[in-house]
Amino acid sequence: MTSSVSAAARAALDLTADLPVPDLEDFYRDLHRHPELSGREHRTAAKLAERLTKAGYDTVEGIGGTGVTGVLRNGDGPTVLLRADMDALPVPEETGLPYESSVPGVMHACGHDLHVTWLAGAAQALAAGRDTWSGTLVLVGQPAEETGEGAAAMVADGLYERVPRPDVVLGQHAAPGPAGFYPHVPGLIMSATTDIEIVIHGRGGHGSRPETTVDPVVTAAYLVTRLQTVVSREIAARESAVLTVGRIEAGTRHNIIPTTARLLLNLRTQSPDVRDRMIAAIRRIASGECIAAGCPTEPEVTVGNSFPMTVNDADTDRRIAAVHTEVLGAGTVFDPGPAMGSEDFPHLVPDGVPYSYWFVTSTPADVWDAAPGTDLMEKFLAVPSNHSPQFAPDLVTVTPGVRTLVSGALEILTVN
Template identity: 85%
Template sequence: MEPPSADGRFRLSPAYPDPVTSPAARTALDITADLPVPDLEDFYRDLHRHPELSLREHRTAAAFAERLRKAGYATADGVGGTGVVGVLRNGDGPTVLLRADMDALPVTEETGLSYASQTPGVMHACGHDLHVTWMTGAADALAAGRDTWSGTLVLVGQPAEETGEGAARMLADGLYERFPRPDVLLAQHAAPGPAGLYAHSPGLIMSASTDIDIVVHGRGGHGSRPEATVDPVVTAAYLVTRLQTVVSREVAARESAVLTVGRIEAGTRHNIIPSEAHLALNLRTQSVEVRERMIAAIRRIAAGECLAAGCPREPDITVGSSFPMTVNDPDTDRRVAAVHGEVFGAGTILDPGPAMGSEDFPRLAEGGLPYSYWFVTSTPADVWNAAPGGGDIMERLAAVPSNHSPHFAPDLSTVAPGVRTLVSGALASLSPA
C-alpha cells in the first residue's frame, strides 16, 4: 500500500461537528478512556522487531490470536494460510467486520530505532504492525464495553496484503461460510502526514493495480557481431521509452493513471547479446475503461517495437496479479467520518482525494457489501516540522518518509487515536444497547 496523494491539495472537511452528540462518539470516548497504552506500545515494538513476509506471518498471527482469545473472542487461526478471525456475538444487531493486515516487506530497515527489525532484509515498512496493534486495542475496548452495544463483531487479521493474495485466500477458505457474513466492513491504514489527521473520501479512495510482464525475443550472439543478431536489449530500451507515451498521449488529462517499468532484465556477460529481455510493468488506474485502454496500448506498442526491430517472434505479454479499486460506500464513509469528527475534532477530518496506491481489502466486500476505508496520518511531529516546504503540505509529504521507505517509522502517539478510530467506527454501525 502506498500513501494517499491529493490532486494538488488536501481538503479539510468542516462539515463534521466538534460537539460530541452521537451515542457512538460518546461511547467510544468512554470505553477508550483508560486504554493500556504502554502495553499496546510494547506489543507494537515486539511486532516491529519481528516482521514476517506475506503468507509467513506465523508469529504475528499467533500473537494476535492470543490477544483475541484473552479478550473473549471465539478465535480461529490458519484461515487462508495464516489469517486470524475473532468473533464476538453480543445480542441482536448488525455484523461489523474490522480488518487489519499483518505482513511486512522485503526492505532493509534504516530507521535506527531501538526496536528496529531483527530479521535481515525484512521490515514493517508499511505500518501493518501498527494496524494489528490498533485492532488489538479495539478488540479489548469493545469487548470490555459490550454492555454499551449489541450486534456481532468479526475481527480479521489478514495475511498477504502486500502481494494481493490474502483477502482472496481467506474467502476461498470459507471466510463467510465459517464465520458471520458482515453487514459493513471497516479498515484503516497508517500514512505519512502530520500525526493527528484522519483522511476520508466518500467514494473512490484508492486505485486499481495491474502487473504486466513482457518478454522480448531476439536472436543472441557475440557482442563483436551485432549484425548477426537481433538485440532484445536495444528493443527493450526503445520499448521502455515508448511506453512512457501511454499515459502522456493516450490517457485523457482528466483521468489519473501511472505506468511504471519496475524491472528490466537481460543478459549474462558483457560480450554476449542475449536471446531475451524481460520487462515488469505496473499500472495504476481509477477506471476499468482506462485500464483496458492502457493494456491494449501496451500490447500494440510492444508488438510494434518488436516488429520494427525484426524480432523472430512476437513478444509474450502476460497480464498478472491485480488489486481492485477501493471505492467507499458514501453513506457508510460519511457516517464513520462524522463520528471521527466528533471524537477528534472537525479540523482533523480531511478529504485527500483518490490515491494511486492500491489495496486488496475490497475483495472482502464481495457481493457489494458496504465499507469504509480511511487513513490515519502518522509522521512524528519533529520529522514533519523539520521537512522542507513551509506551509505547502504536498511538498512536505514528498519530503517525509512514506510507506515502503526503509525510514518509515510511525509516531507512537498514534497508538491510542488509532484504537479510537476503529472503536468509534464500529460503534457507528453497531446498535446501541
C-alpha cells in the same frame, strides 16, 4: 462533552479513556522487530490470536494460510467486521529505531504492524465495554495484502462459513502526513493496480558481433521510453493513471548479447476503461518495437496480479467520518480525493455489503517539521512514505488509531 455529541462518540471516548497504551506500544515494537513476509505471518497471527482469545473472542487461525478471525457475539444487532493486514515487505530497514527489524532484508515498511496493534487495542476495548453495545463483532487479521492474494484466499477458504456475514466492513491504513489527521473519501479512495510482464525475444550472440544478433536489450530500452507516452499521450488529462517499469532483466555477461529481455510493469488506474486502453496500448507498442527491431517472434505480454479499486459506500463513509470528527476533533477529518495506491481490501467484502476505508496520518512531528519545503505538498513529498526503508510511524497514533476503529464499530452497532 456536549449533549449534541452522538451516543457512539460518547461510548467510544469512554471505552478508550483507559487504554493500556504502554502494553500496546510494546506489542507494536515486538511486531516491528519480527516482520514476516506475505503468506508467512505465522508468529504475527499467533500473537494476534492470543490477544483476541484473551479478550473473549472465539478465535480461528489458519484461514487462507495464516489468516486469523475473532468473533464476539453480544446480543441482537448488526454485525461489523474490522480488518487489519499483517504482512511485511522485502525492504532492508534504515530507520535506526531501537526496535528495528531483526530479520535481514525484511521490514514493516507499510505500517501493517501498526494496523495489527490498532485491531488488538480495539478488540480489547470493545470486549471490555460490551455492556454499552449490542450486536456481533468480527475481527480479521489478513495475510498477504502486499501480494494481493490474502483477502481472496481467506474468502476462498470459507471465511464466511466460519464467521457471520457482516452488515458493514471497516478498515484503515497508516499514511504519511503530520500525525493527527484521518482522511476519508465517500467514494473512490484508492486505485486499481495491474501487473504486466513483457518478454522480448531477440537473437543472442557475441558482444563483438552485434550485426549477427537482434539485441533485446536495445529493444527493451526503446520500449521503456516509448511506454512513457501511454499516459502522457493516450490518456486524457482528466483521467488519472500511472505506468511504472519496475524491473528489467536481461543477460549474464558483459560480452554476451542475450536472447531475451524481460520487463515488469505496474499500472494504476481509476476506471476499467482506462485500464483496458492502457493494456491495449502496451501490447501495440511492444509489438511495434519488436517489429522495428527485427525480433524473430512477437513479444509475450502477460497480464498478472491485480488489485481492485477501493470505492467506499458514500453513506457509510460519511457516517464513519462524522463520528471520527466528533471523537478526534473538528478539522482532523478531510477529503483528499482518491489516491493512486491500491489494496486487496475489497476482495474481503461480500457482494453488496457496504464498507468504509480511511487513512490515519502517522509522520512524527519532528520528521514533518524538518522536511524541506514550505507548503503541505512539498513536505508530503519529502517525508518517508509507505514502502520506504525509512518509514517509521509515530507511536502517538496508537490511541487515535484504536479510537477510529472503536468509534467506527460503535456507529454501526446498537449503542445501549
